[in-house]
Amino acid sequence: MSFCATQDTASDVGKTTSMTSLDHYRNQYRAALLDDCIPFWEKHCPDRDYGGYFTCLDRDGTVYDTEKFMWMQWRIVWMFSELCSKLGTRTEWLDIARLGYDFLTTHGKDDKGRYYFALSREGRPTMAPYSVYSDCFAVMGAAAYYRVSGDEAARREALRAYNSYLSREHRPKGEWTKELEGRPPMRKLGFYMMKANLLAVLEECLSDPTFRAEALATVRYVLGTFWNPDMKVMFEFVRADGSFDLESMQGRHLTPGHALEAMWFIMNSAYRAGETQLVERAADVVRATLDFGWDPEYGGIYYFMDALGKPHVELQWNMKLWWVHNEALVATAMAHQLTGREEFA
Structure with missing residues (x-):
């Protein structure tokens, strides 16, 4: 959520001096995001062969493990979708978001519609859907992707994953509860x-x-x-x-x-x-x-x-x-x- 960067509030009155004194931090964080962090992930995270993303990356971008963990996968879908929404759609950003969305909705769920915790590079389940937060981040990623793509299937998936999340309120880990x-x-x-x-x-x-x-x-x-x-x-x-x-x-x-x-x-x-x-x-x-x-x-x-x-x-x-x-x-x-x-x- 980034409304604070884009909307004015009543409490802005009288804060010009203090906000100006914080401008250098805002500029520092923006530069770190757009000139360093995002270019690194654009270059190294997409798996162009199988879909989804490499997330176990060394500082030089070398992949040291190809397992695909659901929390991070859906967060990347959300991130590149949000970049398009907040900073303007770029084809490369939207393509990266779609790469993850298609992979995850194709391979990511068990027969009850719960998202696994992790998949192999090719999309085979490697860890059971014991974490309710896999569904949680699917909601965020699918909803954000819908906003920038207009894909109605993504809207439906966001709502479906949300209902799955709610259904696990009293026993979030399901049959994997210890x-x-x-x-x-x-x-x-x-x-x-x-x-x-x-x-x-x-x-x-x-x-x-x-x-x-x-x-x-x-x-x-x-x-x-x-x-x-x-x-x-x-x-x-x-x-x-x-x-x-x-x-x-x-x-x-x-x-x-x-x-x-x-x-x-x-x-x-x-x-x-x-x-x-x-x-x-x-x-x-x-x-x-x-x-x-x-x-x-x-x-x-x-x-x-x-x-x-x-x-x-x-x-x-x-x-x-x-x-x-x-x-x-x-x-x-x-x-x-x-x-x-x-x-x-």
Whole structure:
């Protein structure tokens, strides 16, 4: 979603100085995207023989593994479609998006319509469709491709994949679920934050405002269920009844990058609906997440955390991952533009 770069808001008044001071960052990121990142992927990722994309690429573009992972495949469809939508259609970009869309819709689903986690280079399934997020990214990619191609089959596929995603709400991993009846069921932030984003994508790409009411309901559900206003943290899991579980490692588990990502999804939907109070609430969560998740000694945002500061089960909990900081950049830039609060500049 890129409305912040293309639409004015009421909060723009009086921010000329601060936005001007951020111009060099905008120019830096734009140049990195269009002069470095996109040309690299244009050149090295398309598989012209079988379709889809090579994604295990060394810095020189050398392919070191040909397996095709669904999350990344559909994200590339989305990315090149979005480039066409936001920056103007280029034949080479649209061709790359089509290369992935055709490959994935031909080879990517099991007999129940669920997208596999991974395929071989030729399109044979290599990993079962245990991840609901394969369907999630299919929604985004197909919807974005429909907007720039006008292909009605892509519109239908976006809606079909969305319904598949919804059908897996209570058991996202299906028959590949490891947990047994001895572990109480939990609701996961990831499912609902992505649902909010999918509804916004469908509204925008399919030009269908009927998705807005459900998007706002989902936004309110995320803020009202996973955000703990007393502890000022966004929990990754809550019990089935919506209560917080501070007795288990799973219940105390926090993912600051997810919280930041969820908040820019929420600000996006709230802004589109004119819900300024929701925008402010989400901005407050961004601030609190940065305060809690920031490493005060070395800087950067932790990958995983425990709500009570207990030892974390994940050995990589204190790593500083690239994607987490990208989400922080998006969230703070959006919060700054939509609220005018200088703390986000």
